[in-house]
Amino acid sequence: MKIGFLGFGEVASTLAAGLLSNGVDVFTCVEGRSLKTKEIAEETALNLCKSNRELAESCDVLISAVTPFQAVEVSKKVGKYVKGIYIDINNISPSTAEEALSHIENGKTADASIIGSVRKNGLNAHILVSGPFSKQFAELNQYGMNISVIGSEIGRASAIKLFRSSFTKGISALLFETLYSAYKMGIDEETLKYIAETEGEGFMESAVSRIISSAVHSRRRAEEMEEVIELISKNSDAKMSKAAGEFFKQLCAEISGIYKRPEDYKEIFEIIDNKNRKN
Incomplete structure (x- = not known):
């Protein structure tokens, strides 16, 4: 084979x-x-x-x-x-x-x-x-x-994947935005801890992985959301998907130049802060 x-x-x-x-x-x-x-x-x-x-x-x-x-x-x-x-x-x-x-x-x-x-x-x-x-x-x-x-039938697998992506990428965008704001206030670790109380076992590890992956693969995420928007727009106005797509486009611009996957999500936030200070 x-x-x-x-x-x-x-x-x-x-x-x-x-x-x-x-x-x-x-x-x-x-x-x-x-x-x-x-x-x-x-x-x-x-x-x-x-x-x-x-x-x-x-x-x-x-x-x-x-x-x-x-x-x-x-x-x-x-x-x-x-x-x-x-x-x-x-x-x-x-x-x-x-x-x-x-x-x-x-x-x-x-x-x-x-x-x-x-x-x-x-x-x-x-x-x-x-x-x-x-x-x-x-x-x-x-x-x-x-x-x-x-x-x-061609397209069934792709549709399921994109509907799932609409959910997971949207959650990742919201999580990133939420935790970055908490980080700026110095309470990101506490925020994660208390969200985990309601989200259950495994949330902390999953959340950190989502944030890091969102940054490392932001360009691909933005491209994926274009496909999601095309699919969902056939049945609704895709407001949330469009917002998530714009988020990943902006994130890609903010963290351009990241070549190695960080171990800590705070490294990504520091990159964003450093770029904002230069601007």
Whole structure:
């Protein structure tokens, strides 16, 4: 079994490492990618292709794990070269998933969505998949993946993911805003403590992780919220989703230049304060 990844960020590199440990041949292409991405690929010890065309032609399953804004463009570029099954695992709306997958000429497609954290759960992260070749993708469960088929119609998995993202990203934005204000007053730790009394066990750790992830992945979060807004706007005015989207755009501008995941959320608040003082 040969599995290829278009894009090699946190999702792809984590899944690739797990699949490699279970005896799967894993491929990617890092031409034109950042030095950090190339270093991660080399450390993962997977097979490197010279081009995305070679990657598409070589793999039994090709997984697109880029950014929401790149999903359609990437599928256009490799569509006529894909030999196996093409899985779009990006955080995109059902309509974007349909558009991206329409460019795969062999028609062997499905859209997939990761539920929860790949960083925490690794290869066992729960993945929902829908589309005509969902069952074939789910065969990767024999290599340690945790894939659930939810239908043969493209877009169902993407919709569930985005509805979930609307909730989780909105909560993260509100939490970040709340705790930053408490931090400025010197009562952030106490605030977390007393919120935890009502939110229950595990809240403290989850809250800190949400704040850090919101900053580190703010650009991607902003792109994801564009897809969320498109979906929810079909049935409502998406006021809360639009507000969350604007929050992540602003946060991205405020913390630009953060390259390593901080251990403490206060490091992120200090970065914001330092930038505000300079301005």
